[in-house]
Amino acid sequence: MTNGLQIPADGALDFLALGALIHRLDPGIIPFRKATTCTIHVSGGEFNTAANLADCFQLRTGIASAMVEYPVGELIAGRVRAMGVTPFYKTFKHDGVRGPNMATVYSDRGYGVRGPVVFYNRSNEAAAQLKPGDFDWAKIFGAGVRWFHSGGIFASLSETTSELMIEAMQAAHKHGAVVSLDLNYREKLWSAAGGADRAVATLARIVEHVDVLVGNEEDLQKGLGIAGPEVAGKVTATGGLDPGAFFGMIDRVVQRYPAIKVVATTLRDVRSTNRHSWSAVAWINGETHAAPTCELDVYDRVGGGDGFASGLFYGLLTGESPEQAVRLGWAHGALITAFPGDTTMATVEQVKAFAKGGSARIQR
Numbered sequence: 054m055t056n057g058l059q060i061p062a063d064g065a066l067d068f069l070a071l072g073a074l075i076h077r078l079d080p081g082i083i084p085f086r087k088a089t090t091c092t093i094h095v096s097g098g099e100f101n102t103a104a105n106l107a108d109c110f111q112l113r114t115g116i117a118s119a120m121v122e123y124p125v126g127e128l129i130a131g132r133v134r135a136m137g138v139t140p141f142y143k144t145f146k147h148d149g150v151r152g153p154n155m156a157t158v159y160s161d162r163g164y165g166v167r168g169p170v171v172f173y174n175r176s177n178e179a180a181a182q183l184k185p186g187d188f189d190w191a192k193i194f195g196a197g198v199r200w201f202h203s204g205g206i207f208a209s210l211s212e213t214t215s216e217l218m219i220e221a222m223q224a225a226h227k228h229g230a231v232v233s234l235d236l237n238y239r240e241k242l243w244s245a246a247g248g249a250d251r252a253v254a255t256l257a258r259i260v261e262h263v264d265v266l267v268g269n270e271e272d273l274q275k276g277l278g279i280a281g282p283e284v285a286g287k288v289t290a291t292g293g294l295d296p297g298a299f300f301g302m303i304d305r306v307v308q309r310y311p312a313i314k315v316v317a318t319t320l321r322d323v324r325s326t327n328r329h330s331w332s333a334v335a336w337i338n339g340e341t342h343a344a345p346t347c348e349l350d351v352y353d354r355v356g357g358g359d360g361f362a363s364g365l366f367y368g369l370l371t372g373e374s375p376e377q378a379v380r381l382g383w384a385h386g387a388l389i390t391a392f393p394g395d396t397t398m399a400t401v402e403q404v405k406a407f408a409k410g411g412s413a414r415i416q417r
Contacts, residue, residue: 056369056378057314057338058264061229064197066139067112067370069230071221072099072207073180074118074129075156077355077395082164085172094355095132096158096395098206098237101356105363105397107137109385109404112367115139115198117188117221119179123147125155136396143187145179152177162353163326169354173241175210184213190224200370201225204235205268205276208255209242215255222262233315234259235362236268238276253278265315265369266306267362270299272318279305294320296334296343303336314338315369317379319361319386320346327351329390333361333383337375344383345410349390356395361386363397364404377408384408 074097080088103114116133120126120142133140145153156175163169175181194201201221208215222232236256243252256276260266273279281302303316317335324330329351333344364385368378384407385399392398 055338056375058231058369059229060231060370061197061199064199064230065113066115066196066198068103068106068114068200068202068366069117069193069198070099070103070115071117071201071203071218072097073156073178073210074100074116074120074133075158076125076129077158077160079353079393080161082162084161085159085170088161092393093128094394094396095129096356098204098235098359099202100133100138101359101396102202102235102363102366103138104133104136105360105385105389106367109397109399110363110367110401112370113139115141115193117141117193119143119145119153119155119183121145121147121153121155121179129155141188141193143183145182153179153182155179160355165325165327168326171355175242178210180207181210181214183217185216185220187217188221190221194224194228194230198225198228198230200231200233200366202233202235202366205237205252205256205272206239206242208259209239209246209252211246215259218259219262222259226262231264232262233265233267233362233366234263235358236266236272236276237358238268238272240275249275252276260310261312263310263313265317265366266310266313267317267358267365269318269320270302273302273306277306277309279309281305294322294330294332294346296320296332296341299334300336300341303341307336317362317365317382319358319383321357326354329354331357331383331387331390333365333379333386335365335375335379337378340375342376342379344379347387349387351390353393354390357386357390359395360389360397380408381405
């Protein structure tokens, strides 16, 4: 079976993402209010996918984003280069006091029965000021881009970011690129940006331009207003995570958005902060595919969903079967939870071995 996508055979870039770059301050398992030191991770839901595809899967990727000329911007730009991602920046000057700023995300990993906590400072964020006309899409896509990607986090930042996404998606389709969206519904961000009604209205306009949609049941219900049951964590009699309820929502998604060829998500049953059951499912060109269920000892759960998306996209971009593409996404997302930070430290060999049913046995 084919995946139903018309992916260009070649181009200057295999993958281009549009989104906000952020830095995450991570005190590890210490609650932030008690922290004395932090690790800095460079992240962004859209950037993570481009970084994973470049660093682990060795594809040619780019990120279109805002960059601020000050030390935090220099730190972030250095990490973008280190991950092998080509930048396309709209540059802003910092006034030395108020910004504009590169957004800050604060988090702690939690431990055991104490869940992770995430909160934001996106005040006067440069990325929220991005608007249609800020990027020369004709030049960027004219050089050849096989796949374009953005996400619901970027859409929530301002009224202009969602319009920029639509402009970019239209340009991507004009030049033959596949378009994907990770709904990545974040209640805190949308609550500060007009609430649930604005989220549904905004994302509905964007999804009309999408070929590949990534989103779990909460994303579909809260982000798109698709009716459906609570399905997170449902386990079958044989111990696997049950994809049935998610697949039951797909018909309603495709009926509303008939251009969509792929809908995919991870399935996660959180037993404790550090112990999860993990699987993944996808509807690809009319057929359903489910990965196995595995048990994860989680070091840092941030980035697992982006890890799944990048592994899935890699499989689809390289002509793997739909079933294998889902397994690659499942395997890569699982491996990312074993590393600190938001982006990959895995190799493609590790991903392929795990996708075949590999284990954590020592490699000699």
